[in-house]
Amino acid sequence: MNSRSAARGFLAFLLSLPALQGEVGYAVGCTSKTVCALKESTVDIICTYNFPKKDKELNVTQLWHKGKKHKAVSLTKDADYEGRVEYSCGEISCIENSCNGTCALKIKNLTQSDSAEYMFSFIINRKSGKFSGDPGVKLSVTDQVMVSFASSTDPTRANMTCHNVPKTPSVTVSPSGEIVNGSSVTLSCSSDANPAADYTWFKEHEDSVGRSGQNYTITNITSELGGNYCCQAHNAIGRHNSTCFYIHVTETSSLTSFIVRIVVVSILVLATILLVFLFHRTTRASREASGLGEAAEMVGEVEGEVRDRNADF
Incomplete structure (x- = not known):
């Protein structure tokens, strides 16, 4: 049997550490952060969950969905997964004050569009009774997978590495x-x-x-x-x-052009101010010179009159 055939029945089951979900005693432990699978194959993703024994008598609903928990829509109601999705949730068991359960998601006939993050939530019939595994499990679907066996004595366990056509850079x-x-x-x-x-x-x-x-x-x-x-x-x-x-x-940056324009405008403004100043100064000097001439003429006239009067005497 070749590696592609062996990979089609591969079961992804690598549990991570439980993720606490806000309240003590409630937790979800999902599969490893990433799962690799071949196109047209079947994949199983498994999660476990825990809650206090006091909630056992309440209605508990299991839910698989894509993306974040505030957009939780069951995959069983998604038209893209119609006929390809199955939930397999075991019986809930309790020990002392804690109860736990396991729920698996099976997706058949995988396509590359199935590549996404999948999350498991369980809902308890009470206020604030929704708990999710966050982050979820990132599924990568590809047409190239390298399969290696961890042990020659256990051919049922394999490591899979996805090989992808580069995405658009x-x-x-x-x-x-x-x-x-x-x-x-x-x-x-x-x-x-x-x-x-x-x-x-x-x-x-x-x-x-x-x-x-x-x-x-x-x-x-x-x-x-x-x-x-x-x-x-x-x-x-x-x-x-x-x-x-x-x-x-x-050719030049807009900042440089702006600075040049500011400098040119500033020079023109200063030149205009200087010309106006010189004009007013010249005008005032002319007026002052004209006034002195008139005064000199008046003095000359007075002196002439004085001479004439002295001559009469």
């Missing part, structure tokens, strides 16, 4: 603001992939920029180097291209 740029001619810019590419992806950079309408690696730095950038840059994430399973990121290179 994303591109970020630093600095995030405007890019000025002569500055440096770094592009970063990231993708969720197993095995880890390698990255190749290229410019739109060009085969490649001749660089590989998760980060691509352009030093002393020019306007000719602007344009759409993309990255490709690839591993042994497949490859995926990112959406291209457009780099616009400006």
Whole structure:
């Protein structure tokens, strides 16, 4: 039997430490944080739960759902899981003052869209009687799984590792603001992939920029180097291209242009003030000079009259 066939019947059952849910005596212990499974296979995820014996006579309801507990909708009522989901919950047993139970979720004919976080909740028929395992169990569904056996004497227990076609990579740029001619810019590419992806950079309408690696730095950038840059994430399973990121290179920064404009305006204002000051000063000097001339003429006239009178005598 090959590893793919063996993996189809794999049962995910690795219990984590119980998670306390706000009140003493109430707890949920779910499977390991991540579970790996093949497409079209079946997976079982198991949780245990505890509550005080005093609540045993109350109605206890078990519930499996996707996502966080405030969006708890039973998978049995989700059209995407119709005919593919089963709950298998055992009898509740009590010892001294504590009761516990086990509940398994079975999902058949897995698809990649089933990859999600699954949570178990149990509801007690009283106020504030809802308790959930948080965080839940993250299920990864893939078409590539590596199976290894922990012991040659126990072929029923296997370790599974998911291998994925890289997800669509994303591109970020630093600095995030405007890019000025002569500055440096770094592009970063990231993708969720197993095995880890390698990255190749290229410019739109060009085969490649001749660089590989998760980060691509352009030093002393020019306007000719602007344009759409993309990255490709690839591993042994497949490859995926990112959406291209457009780099616009400006000759000067807007801050520099703003400062230049402020300086020019300031010089013009100061020049205008100086011209007005000089104009008023010149005008006042002219008026003062004119006044002195008139006074001199009056003095001359008076002196003439005095001379004339003296001559009469």
